[in-house]
Amino acid sequence: METQKRPGGRSARVRDAVRQATLAELTLHGYSGLTVDNVAQRSGVHKTTVYRRWGSPEGLIADALELAENEPWPIPDTGSLDDDLRAITELVRTGFADPDAGPVASAFIAAAVQNSTAAEALRHFYAARHTQSAEVVRRAIARGNLPDTVDAEEVIRFAVAPIYYRLFITHEPVTTQDTLRAADAALAAARAGAI
Incomplete structure (x- = not known):
């Protein structure tokens, strides 16, 4: 008989x-370890x-991501969408540059590339993060700074995509200038009604 949790x-x-323990092991040894x-x-x-x-390393990763889905993300509120x-x-x-959090986040992505269970968990995790982060766009829409046809979560995806591309596709360093350029490109697209 299964016990109630x-x-x-x-x-x-x-x-x-x-x-x-999973997070500590990922920090020390990465996904492969x-x-x-x-x-x-x-x-x-x-x-x-x-x-x-948990059954496997992928089960451990999926559960860690599931627990992280609802953790708060520090949403800025400067009064300016930019x-x-x-x-x-x-x-x-x-x-990703943080010595503790960076290796864990990278390991989650590495696991998702190699395993469908981890990929599904990572998809849910990022969907939750995008929903939380999109609050900055929803506030801008409410203030009349963007048209209400703008897809708030898509603006977030558009803004962070170049950072992930540099980190995980081309393996280029990411500078603050790169992050500003990515945010500004997403804002330009949103203001032009392209997203």
């Missing part, structure tokens, strides 16, 4: 311990429990 109970504590055995050892959760509940969108693109750049 109680929020805040033992199940939640186990899930959090495994998630923290992530193993269920190492996560079990680091988390203090019995190996059979980890295998039964400044807000520039701040968002800069947050993406600095997030």
Whole structure:
């Protein structure tokens, strides 16, 4: 008989311990070095429990992304769409440059390229981030700074896409100037009614 999962109970504590261990292992070893055995050892959760509940490194990644979906993202509110969108693109750049968060985020993307379960989890994660970030565009629409036909989430995707392209396709360094240019291009497209 399957046990019920109680929020805040033992199940939640186990899930959090495994998630923290997964993130630590990703930081140290990347996606290719992530193993269920190492996560079990680091988390203090019995190996059979980890295998039964998560099954594989991809299951660990999918669960960590699911937990991250609803975590707050620091949405800027400067009163200016230009400044807000520039701040968002800069947050993406600095997030990947961060010595702790960057390797984890990169490992999530590497896993998604190689595994459909991880890809689905990453898609849901980014959909949630885009919805949260699009608040800056929705505010601008409400202020009358953009037409109400603009797709707020598409503006966010358009702004951050060049950063991901440089990081994961061409493997070029990303500078603050690059993030400003990406935000400004997205704003120009939104103002022209192209998105």
